[in-house]
Amino acid sequence: MITISTFADEIAADLASQIAACRANGLRCIDVRGIDGKNVSQLTLSEAREYRRQMDDAGITVPCIGSPIGKIRLDEDFPAHLELLRHCCQLAWAFGTNLVRVFSFYPSPGRRVEDQRGEVMDRLAAMVKLAGAADVVLMHENEKAIYGAKPAGVLDIFATIRSPHLRCIFDPANFVEEGVAPYDQAWRAGLGELTAYLHIKDKVPGQPACVPAGQGRGQIPEIFADLARRGWSGVATLEPHLKAAGQFTGFTGPELFAKAVAALRDICDSVGLPVA
Numbered sequence: 001m002i003t004i005s006t007f008a009d010e011i012a013a014d015l016a017s018q019i020a021a022c023r024a025n026g027l028r029c030i031d032v033r034g035i036d037g038k039n040v041s042q043l044t045l046s047e048a049r050e051y052r053r054q055m056d057d058a059g060i061t062v063p064c065i066g067s068p069i070g071k072i073r074l075d076e077d078f079p080a081h082l083e084l085l086r087h088c089c090q091l092a093w094a095f096g097t098n099l100v101r102v103f104s105f106y107p108s109p110g111r112r113v114e115d116q117r118g119e120v121m122d123r124l125a126a127m128v129k130l131a132g133a134a135d136v137v138l139m140h141e142n143e144k145a146i147y148g149a150k151p152a153g154v155l156d157i158f159a160t161i162r163s164p165h166l167r168c169i170f171d172p173a174n175f176v177e178e179g180v181a182p183y184d185q186a187w188r189a190g191l192g193e194l195t196a197y198l199h200i201k202d203k204v205p206g207q208p209a210c211v212p213a214g215q216g217r218g219q220i221p222e223i224f225a226d227l228a229r230r231g232w233s234g235v236a237t238l239e240p241h242l243k244a245a246g247q248f249t250g251f252t253g254p255e256l257f258a259k260a261v262a263a264l265r266d267i268c269d270s271v272g273l274p275v276a
Helices: 016-024 047-056 078-094 113-133 151-160 172-177 182-189 220-230 254-271
Strands: 002-006 099-102 137-141 167-171 194-200 234-238
Touching: 016 047, 016 172, 016 254, 047 078, 078 099, 078 113, 099 220, 113 137, 113 151, 113 167, 137 194, 151 167, 167 172, 167 182, 172 182, 182 220, 220 254
Parallel strands: 002 234, 099 137, 137 167, 167 194, 194 234
Antiparallel strands: none
8 A cells, every 4th residue: 555645845835735735635644855946955943843744734744855865965964964863863853753764875086886895885874873772764865976876885884784673765757867677677676675665756867857757768667566466564755856857856736746746646547556
């Protein structure tokens, strides 16, 4: 069974509009990434608690927060970044979740990230240790150009750092960006068994924006058919990027967001995967 969530800052900046669009499309979850033009990592705890109160009043829950942790170069200030992670862990609990989305670093200038494997693993291990102390689970997302951008990197991370405080998010469009066939070359290569969470956007190579699920090369119908066969239950977070796609955010708008929700529901219906 799939629970559909979304990065609602793709709909609008203000929380009231985010909530209204989610409710209009039958969604009861938001992965908080940005509200009122502020990235979630920059919110104060008092702001987070007030936003949560508003979401509670509207019947909206937060499965995970979409932090930018790990989306820095390996030559940048890691101790400061680790402190930002500490704050994100507190923010997650303020929003009523213990899941924090993270990444596995860009290379230093002039370096290949594969050649900086030791630094990546040391930093991820430090992040996981901090998360464990906060009773938080870090959700690693495959992202273009980071260490865990391709299946081999993701598999290496989870073979090296074995912890209940680190789990795997699968994003099909990001694999497309890396020239990887998401189902054939990633899901079936072992990531299907690792995946604990899904981000749903689809991509046609060469196009700046994304397309509704099932209309690109993300092989989302194949992935969801396998989920249905396995009786998988979890969260699929819409990140449509139908108007714009950026390094830290994207934009879809309320009208195209409705189309993104409908496309995902159609795939679930076609493969017999119930939607909560």
